[in-house]
């Protein structure tokens with residue numbers, strides 16, 4: 658999955674973060690297909706974990722600051738994603754993930770992110786942009 662225009666929310670840093678997340682998810686898929694070293698794969702997954710946590714925190718700070726509608730549900734969605742990745746990382750470091758499992762998680766992350774951007778993030782961004790342009 659590469660970047661397409663319909664994923665644009667209109668908030669510059671948010672779009673840049675989403676691009677980076679999708680690029681790293683693609684990198685993970687390529688690394689799996691090329692049977693890259695385990696350490697290489699672990700590095701990408703850890704990057705995705707840290708970067709998504711930072712990204713979510715940034716969105717959540719903005720939603721709270723401007724008291725945007727749908728904030729609680731949006732934060733819950735982020736929480737579900739974080740939970741899923743944390744569980745996976747735990748399992749991966751304890752017993753090592755088979756390529757099947759990693760590919761499955763990669764697919765989950767990518768599908769989740771695209772759906773989340775198209776629906777939840779875009780709504781948040783349009784609420785925010787409307788508010789600041791009205792001010």
Ligand SMILES: [Fe+2]
Nearest residue numbers: 675712716778
């Ligand atoms: Fe986002």
Ligand SMILES: [Fe+2]
Nearest residue numbers: 716773777778
């Ligand atoms: Fe979000």
